Amino acid sequence: MQTVSEKLDALKLVVSTRSFSRAGTNLAKFNTDEDPETPEARLRNAALLAELTGKCRDVTLEYPLDIQKKENTEQINRLLEDRKLNPATLAVNPLVAQRRGVLNHRLMYGTLSSPYPEVRVASINSILGVLQLMRDINCRQILLWIPDGADSPGEKNAVEMLDLILKGMRQIGIKIRKSESMLLTFRPYNPSYFCAAVPDWGTAAWLCRETDPSCRLLFDTGSLLPGESLDSVMVSLLHQKILGRVAFSDNRLGMGTLPAGSLDAGAFFRFFLNLMNAERAGLCSLDNFPVELRVESRVGDPMENLLIAVENTLHALARAALVNPDELKQMQETPDPAEANRILRDAFVMDVHPMVRHWRETNNLPPDPLSEYRGRAKQKR
Helix, strand or coil: CCCHHHHHHHCCEEEEHHHHCECCCCCCCCCCCCCCCCHHHHHHHHHHHHHHHCCCCEEEEEECCCCCCHHHHHHHHHHHHHCCCEEEEEEECCCCCCCCCCCCHHHHHCCCCCCCHHHHHHHHHHHHHHHHHHHHCCCCEEEEECCCEECCCCCCCHHHHHHHHHHHHHHHHCCCCCCCEEEEECCCCCCCCCEECCCCHHHHHHHHHHHCCCCEEEEEHHHCCCCCCHHHHHHHHHHCCCEEEEEECEEECCEEEECCCCCCHHHHHHHHHHHHHHHHCCCCCHHHCCEEECCEECCCCHHHHHHHHHHHHHHHHHHHHCCCHHHHHHHHHCCCHHHHHHHHHHHHCCCCHHHHHHHHHHCCCCCCHHHHHHHHHHHHC
8 A cells, every 4th residue: 555655746736827817706806916917927826836835737728818829839838848837738718709700799609509600610610729729839638618508498409409519529529639638527507597508427428438539527526516426426437437637626506616625625535535446446546647726716815725725635635545445445345334434534533734744845845835935925025
């Protein structure tokens, strides 16, 4: 069995550049002078996060937030190289209206399932254009979100809507090269009021299988429906070999994205427990299974919230690694649920600060990244 330090070494964390920016709501957004507003500022903060934590060198860039056209790619490449960051994924937001062309206000009716044929074609071409931008920044993975749906029962034919989504996905999938891959994600209740074209994880998994052999799901825990089990969905997707990445955050009904482990530390602990069980079953490998940390900071410092997210992640993994799998399995097969739950409870309440601090010191990292960051910020003032 690997030690806690070995598990922490193997953990692969990804962070999106969007998490460094100030988030808002449909009512207000409260920017400060320190908030990064440019790709250069966001990548500078990403490099600082990696320096302080020893994690998150892999970043997810956003289109069109970070890259809008080919002319931007040279700058992005230079920034990534200078800051020793890896472009893990390029995420596409297909709902961004453009000033010119057919992708204008008509996007309110959808992208791949739009009633306007020219919008459907332009949406596919736009995504294929982002695919080329992905190659220009030496990235090998594109992340696609299907936002289509309907706001009222009579707006669209639901059967035709899903058929158009599938056809569009296949046209995109045939352009994926063997050295590349695609991630697909969805949000079951956003932005459509009545119904979503991709309503659940089963439909999303089916679209992946029908699109391209490389296509996998990004399981965003913020998209879990009320009452839906994180444990069961994750294990099901792992068994189907369709899970490519998990994006972890804490929220309520999809509103807000707090650092993982802020609201439900137990769920985060069980996530890693299930991940290590899946690893022992041969379904995945911790060092090849990226976990993305997502934070939307409406209040506070976005960098501090990301540091807290990394801290919570390391602690959750360390606690899960303390569980003796053979002892737990024996209690589960007896069955003795009281003793099995005691094993989990004892690991969950264990103070793992000394273990994580020792791992940091071994890797020449600041023993307390948050205090280190605050100290540097104070010196700049």
